[in-house]
Structure formats: C-alpha cells, structure tokens
Amino acid sequence: MTKFGVYIHWPFCKSKCPYCDFFSQVRNDVDQDSIVDSYLEDIAFYAQKTGHREVTSIFFGGGTPSLLSPQNIERIISAIDNNWTLSTNAEISLEANPNTQTPSLFTDLHHAGINRLSLGVQSLNDEELKFLGRTHNSTQALNALEDIVKTFDNHSADLIYTLPQQSDKIWQQTLQQILTFNLKHLSLYQLTIEEGTFFAKKGIRAMDDEASTEMYISTTELLEKNGYLHYEVSNYAQPNFECHHNLLYWQGQDYVGIGQGAHGRLHINNHFFATTHPRNLEELSSQERAEELLLMGLRLCNGINKNDFKQICGLHFDDFINKTHIKELEEAELIANTPKNLRITPAGFLVMNKIIEELI
Ligand SMILES: C[S@@+](CC[C@H](N)C(=O)[O-])C[C@H]1O[C@@H](n2cnc3c(N)ncnc32)[C@H](O)[C@@H]1O
Ligand code: SF4
Incomplete structure (x- = not known):
C-alpha cells in the first residue's frame, strides 16, 4: 500500500x-x-x-x-x-x-x-x-x-x-x-x-x-x-x-504539512512538489528530489533502496552518485554498497554529514 x-x-x-x-x-x-x-x-x-x-x-x-x-x-x-x-x-x-x-x-x-x-x-x-x-x-x-x-x-x-x-x-x-x-x-x-x-x-x-x-x-x-x-x-x-x-520523510513518501512552519512533499500527476505554509506549491526537479532522498535516506540504518529511489525521483541511483567517492568510502568501511541498497555503516554514522557531502 x-x-x-x-x-x-x-x-x-x-x-x-x-x-x-x-x-x-x-x-x-x-x-x-x-x-x-x-x-x-x-x-x-x-x-x-x-x-x-x-x-x-x-x-x-x-x-x-x-x-x-x-x-x-x-x-x-x-x-x-x-x-x-x-x-x-x-x-x-x-x-x-x-x-x-x-x-x-x-x-x-x-x-x-x-x-x-x-x-x-x-x-x-x-x-x-x-x-x-x-x-x-x-x-x-x-x-x-x-x-x-x-x-x-x-x-x-x-x-x-x-x-x-x-x-x-x-x-x-x-x-x-x-x-x-x-x-x-x-x-x-x-x-x-x-x-x-x-x-x-x-x-x-x-x-x-x-x-x-x-x-x-x-x-x-x-x-x-x-x-x-x-x-x-x-x-x-x-x-x-x-x-x-x-x-515517510526518510523514505521519500508523500505527506501534507499543515500550519505555520510546516512543509510537505507531494507527487501530483507525475510532478513533484514541495509545499510550504500557507498553500504554496513549488515544483522540484529530479535532481533536487534525488539530493533530498539521499540526505534523508542515509539517516536510516537500512539505508536507501535503489529501486525505490528510481521510482520516486526518476534517476538511476548509480548514475546520480559520486562514483569515485563511493569506492573510497566503501574501502574505509564507512558505507556498504550492494546492487540493491546503499547504507552507512555504524562507524560511518559518526561522520555522517561528511559522507553525505562526498556522495552528492
Ligand atoms: C519539535 S521538538 C518538540 C517537542 C515538545 N515541544 C517538547 O519540547 O517536549 C522535538 C524534539 O526535538 C529535540 N530537540 C529540539 N532541539 C534540539 C537541539 N538543539 N538538540 C537536540 N535535540 C533537540 C527535543 O528532544 C524535542 O523533544
Ligand atoms: S523544545 Fe522547542 S518546541 Fe519544545 S517546548 Fe521547547 S521551545 Fe517549544
């Protein structure tokens, strides 16, 4: 569902x-x-x-x-x-x-x-x-x-x-x-x-x-x-x-935000919108969406499912990500990368912000 x-x-x-x-x-x-x-x-x-x-x-x-x-x-x-x-x-x-x-x-x-x-x-x-x-x-x-x-x-x-x-x-x-x-x-x-x-x-x-x-x-x-x-x-x-x-936030699903200070993310007719109070909808590009998915998804211990990533933003995960840095981070055991998934390792969580910077 x-x-x-x-x-x-x-x-x-x-x-x-x-x-x-x-x-x-x-x-x-x-x-x-x-x-x-x-x-x-x-x-x-x-x-x-x-x-x-x-x-x-x-x-x-x-x-x-x-x-x-x-x-x-x-x-x-x-x-x-x-x-x-x-x-x-x-x-x-x-x-x-x-x-x-x-x-x-x-x-x-x-x-x-x-x-x-x-x-x-x-x-x-x-x-x-x-x-x-x-x-x-x-x-x-x-x-x-x-x-x-x-x-x-x-x-x-x-x-x-x-x-x-x-x-x-x-x-x-x-x-x-x-x-x-x-x-x-x-x-x-x-x-x-x-x-x-x-x-x-x-x-x-x-x-x-x-x-x-x-x-x-x-x-x-x-x-x-x-x-x-x-x-x-x-x-x-x-x-x-x-x-x-x-x-929902970490996995890039849709949500509505109501009230001052709230924001939302919505797919409507194959377009993707960021919403802010009151009732503003601003379309996001696939690249913007992909960056957001990476930023949010890597917070999860299970990391990012590459199939879901493609479905949500339309870009192939392996094309979007910085390939040189991914190799280095894998060798340092800060991330684990499989054909299906990319996640930060427990040691990587301690330097999560640096990892995200390098991957984008
Ligand atoms: C949006 S706040 C609202 C919670 C509720 N108003 C309260 O104060 O009990 C959600 C949580 O963010 C955490 N939080 C807020 N500012 C923080 C900060 N600067 N560093 C770490 N945690 C923070 C607090 O644990 C807080 O309960
Ligand atoms: S943590 Fe922030 S939101 Fe919660 S009571 Fe204090 S000022 Fe209000």
Whole structure:
C-alpha cells in the first residue's frame, strides 16, 4: 500500500527552550478555534490537489501540540478522514510536553483519536532539566511517563544527551530509568547548538566529538541489549514500532504539512512538489528530489533502496552518485554498497554529514 501522511504543526509553546530552533512562539492570546478553522480549510485545499488518498499516518508536532484542546484535535482528525480516507490502522501521533499535563490530558487525547504519544522528557535529572530551560521537573516527567504507558499501546520519549560536561553516569541513570517504562520507541538526540538560539548567543558549546562518539556507541549498545532496533541515526524502536510517520520523510513518501512552519512533499500527476505554509506549491526537479532522498535516506540504518529511489525521483541511483567517492568510502568501511541498497555503516554514522557531502 502507498503510504501517505499528514503533519499538523502547532507552533505555540508555554516557554521557549534555549536550545530549540523549531518554529514556535510563546503566546497567551491564541484563538485556537479560528486557527484550527484555517487548518481545516488548508486540509480541504490539499485534498483537492491530491485527489483521493488513504491516510496512513497523522503527526501532531510542534511547538507544543499538547496545548491543542482534544476537541480541536478531534476536529482535525475528522476533517482528514472526510477529505481523504483515514486508514483503519492509521498511526496518529502527538508530541506532548510534560509541562502541559492535566489529570485527564492523556485519556482525553486518546478519546480524541490519538493512538501514539511521544513525550518530550529530555532528561530525568533536575539539574540538566534546568540547564535545558525546561519548565517541568523529573517528577512531572516520571508521572507523565506512567500515565502514557497506562493510556496508550504505542509510546515514545525524546531525550537530549551529550550536554556540555554531562557525566556518563547521569546519562546512564536517565537511560536505565527510562528503560523501566518499556516504551515502544525512543528518540535520543545529541544536543546541537543551533544558530540564533539562546544557547548559541551565550556561546554554549556542544560536547567534543570524541566524548559524544563514545556516548553514542554505548547508548546504542545498551538500547540494542534491551531489545530496541537502532533504525535511524537518533531513533530506536521495539520490533514493528518504528515511527511510521517519520519513516515517510526518510523514505521519500508523500505527506501534507499543515500550519505555520510546516512543509510537505507531494507527487501530483507525475510532478513533484514541495509545499510550504500557507498553500504554496513549488515544483522540484529530479535532481533536487534525488539530493533530498539521499540526505534523508542515509539517516536510516537500512539505508536507501535503489529501486525505490528510481521510482520516486526518476534517476538511476548509480548514475546520480559520486562514483569515485563511493569506492573510497566503501574501502574505509564507512558505507556498504550492494546492487540493491546503499547504507552507512555504524562507524560511518559518526561522520555522517561528511559522507553525505562526498556522495552528492
Ligand atoms: C519539535 S521538538 C518538540 C517537542 C515538545 N515541544 C517538547 O519540547 O517536549 C522535538 C524534539 O526535538 C529535540 N530537540 C529540539 N532541539 C534540539 C537541539 N538543539 N538538540 C537536540 N535535540 C533537540 C527535543 O528532544 C524535542 O523533544
Ligand atoms: S523544545 Fe519544545 S517546548 Fe521547547 S521551545 Fe522547542 S518546541 Fe517549544
């Protein structure tokens, strides 16, 4: 079955975290209902462009979409179902921040149609949470984790590590604690200092490469020992619990992006479009599409399927790629190249950005 997803961006947060460069605003005067009205119009607009499709995943991301009322979430899900068709086993994820928790939040979200909850835990150490400018503490995060495993069958948590001077001991404690919840999925991000953020302005530096590499290796080993598959650079899942929506991005499938800061990718009548808010469609060339597929696909541990690549962008993978560099990278065991597939090896992941530069 062809996969097709809808991403809903809710660009508002209770406060701005000093490391975050995602599109988000801190506002108290949000007229939620009328913004959602405009989202419903956007959904109808894109449905007219794509024609009928079966929606296999919806992802409410942000910002902080757990600030959206369950009624508005329900309105959005119904509109998606009415304008396209929602697959009976569609994955419907929402990112929640522990600072938005109310006693009935998760049950209400579940009733509204959410079947996968991803919690922004970031750390289970109060000092680290403070450093990260989070407005929740470890107790709130642990309570929220307990609630999500009670309420949902499919769940995930985001953690950030390789903080400056982070001790491996504290990181291991956080990991051991998170493992006790037996979450189906974990996203473990190394802190990046993004231009324009408060951290960048303050001159905060990421951990040095050698130390962060060691942490990355030991983290992956621990997760694999505990039954998680490392399927994308920063993502780990119990078997069959990969995030199907995010796989759409990494595998170059179609998705619609709704809301300020959201973008989409759509095949319409053999033309390929990048979409941006509000309702802009810009055609991409095969070369542009191929570069994007390479950039996204190499993040996956299984890498790029060359047949799918040809089907999606129309170019032969082996013609598109830099052949001299491919040989060198193969000899250095940084990539594995077969007639069907190209992937980055575990050692290669540590220098992924360099590899991608050389391959294009
Ligand atoms: C779009 S954010 C939204 C999550 C939600 N608003 C929250 O804060 O809990 C998704 C995830 O990206 C990660 N993230 C954001 N900025 C990052 C950075 N500079 N370095 C590493 N991870 C980052 C965090 O783990 C965060 O949970
Ligand atoms: S990390 Fe989450 S809560 Fe913090 S500013 Fe970014 S989107 Fe908002």
